Amino acid sequence: MSLLRAKIQDVFNEPGCEKNRGKDAKARKVGCSRPLTPGAAAGGCAFDGAKIVLQPITDVAHLVHGPLACEGNSWDNRGAASSGPTLWRTSFTTDLTELDVVMGQGERKLFKGIREIKDAYGPPAIFVYPTCVTALIGDDIEAVCQRAAEKFGLAVVPVNAPGFAGSKNLGNKLAGEALLDHVIGTAEPDDPGPYDINILGEFNLSGEFWLVKPLLDRLGIRVRACIPGDARYFDIACAHRARAAMVVCSTALINLARKMDERWGIPFFEGSFYGITDTSDALRNIAELLVKQGADPEILGRTEVLIAEEEAIAWKKLAAYRPRLAGKRVLLNTGGVKSWSVVHALMEIGIEIVGTSVKKSTVEDKERIKQILKDDNHIFEQMAARELYAMLSEHKADILLSGGRTQFVALKAKTPWLDINQERQHPYAGYDGMVELVRQIDLAIQNPIWCQVREPAPWDCQPAVGEELPRTKSENVTLHAVQEFSGTTAADFGEC
Known part of the structure; x- marks a missing residue:
């Protein structure tokens, strides 16, 4: 003890x-x-x-x-x-x-x-x-x-x-x-190289790291150990031979990064793979750290070429969503690195952030949020379910991005909801991940179900005596289809 x-x-x-x-x-x-x-x-x-x-x-x-x-x-x-x-x-x-x-x-x-x-x-x-x-x-x-x-x-x-x-x-x-x-330092790799790095705090949720690793492969950068996402014991045992490291979730493994720097001289930086700009900055920082550790400086030029190509492709894909999502209001109820990295990513395409939680964020995370939002009124330590419901039911946000714990608050408020925490089903890291995140937000907001569930129930609309009961939009669509269908016979459909 x-x-x-x-x-x-x-x-x-x-x-x-x-x-x-x-x-x-x-x-x-x-x-x-x-x-x-x-x-x-x-x-x-x-x-x-x-x-x-x-x-x-x-x-x-x-x-x-x-x-x-x-x-x-x-x-x-x-x-x-x-x-x-x-x-x-x-x-x-x-x-x-x-x-x-x-x-x-x-x-x-x-x-x-x-x-x-x-x-x-x-x-x-x-x-x-x-x-x-x-x-x-x-x-x-x-x-x-x-x-x-x-x-x-x-x-x-x-x-x-x-x-x-x-x-x-x-x-x-x-x-x-x-x-x-x-574990770390208990084995020696057969082929250490000047382009070996560690990624710390990356959990490969929904296979997110598989969207980032191909970018590093194209630069000739080998991930010696990704801790812990999709990791192998031997790779972690050899992690002390990496030349540089990136910390994705500093709240979780900052102590591991610092002590590996002290023991084996592996410099690190804190970064994010959420959003186009942050992904590009992370690739640049990795390349710069490797050059400081003795790698060939030509990797800096190759990194810029890769970034230019991938950003052009991503922005072209996002152009279709920009007019549909511009001005849409998003409320984030999450924490940690996502409290600022997702905020930055969404603001890049014109989405308005009406609030983000910082319950599990470090001091550095909070400082980044303040620099991005330029307004402390959009930052809250935590929000009770009653307050969250009130904010959503008053239509102060068009969608809630959070974990599964608060999804039913959003559904009760008849507001679109998207899971961005560890239970999510779609990867959102890297350039392709950013496009997928925007696509999922668009699908959630534009889903026609929200127009239907927000309509008053038929029993809440009591007509006067002799007055026909008002129909909902969905009932009008169904009635129109029935009227078009009337008058047809079995011969119109051919043999069964």
Whole structure:
């Protein structure tokens, strides 16, 4: 437990962000986001956050050491995609019962579970996640994992992030610490090169990274490790040989990026692949970092050529949507990097942002939003469901972009809604992703169902005596079709 407390305190003291480096020593100790309070698990616990970061490592077995409910609550909690292995989709748990806790059988059951996974699946590694119950009863996860690794000849990684340790964001960072302590640097690649990079905080939701990777391939840039989206254990173990890194979601893995810079000299920057301008800036920054690390400067010219080609194609596709969406009002109820990157992306095509949430955003994210919107009145920390409903029902926004938790608020307010959080079904990263995002917004807003559901119900329109009941637009269309159809016979349709 003392090791966990020390690790949590180290994570709180995060000097990795650029803004934080300019603060005095006392303010710098707070880190780049406000400190997390242990025990405050609103929005997910530390265990849940650790599983979010590590589960997309696709060829690894993820074993939850605790009651069955913990594994059932966290399994497949994000829409990450894999291009190969499917072992990560298999749920493993020691399924501790009250009797196991009372009789002190937790460590023995964990060791047995590791052996069964090794014999049945033979993965390159097994990640073990203690939960609140096993951490409180004092199971020595590190000792069991070390013993199992020695006996079975494979990597067994303890991920010390029980739920009571704090919030989901803290669990994200503790997962990064587990990779630093037990995975990264444990293997050497056969072919390190001057164009190898790491992408940190990219989860490959709905296959988004597959829209970005071809751009890097065309530039001759190899992604040594994408952590965690569509990752392989060996690639992460060799991630220390990359020459540069990009951090996509700084709230989750900024500590991992900073410590890899300190240990292995891998410089990093924070960027986004949402929106045309941000995607282009990210490609430029990657190329510039590689040149600083010794790569041939000619990559800068090739990058500009690629950007010019892709931007021209994207803007040509978006031209068809601009007149349809210009002036449309969007309300974003999300957080993190999306709170500013999606805002910037939508404003590029003339969409008005009436508000964006910053509940899970860092100080840097909030500063970017202020620079983009030029108005603090459009920024809110959080919005209660009642306030959100009032805003939508008064038609202050034409569409709500959010996660699944607030979709029913929008539907109750008879307002179009689009999922942009981890459960989304469409990829929105890169140039093609931006076009897809705009297309989905257009489809949602222009859907004719909204005109119908906003019409008053027939029973709310009581006619006077002898007056015909008014018809809705959809009923008029149906009546017109019936009138045109009347008078036809079976012969008009030929034989059945």
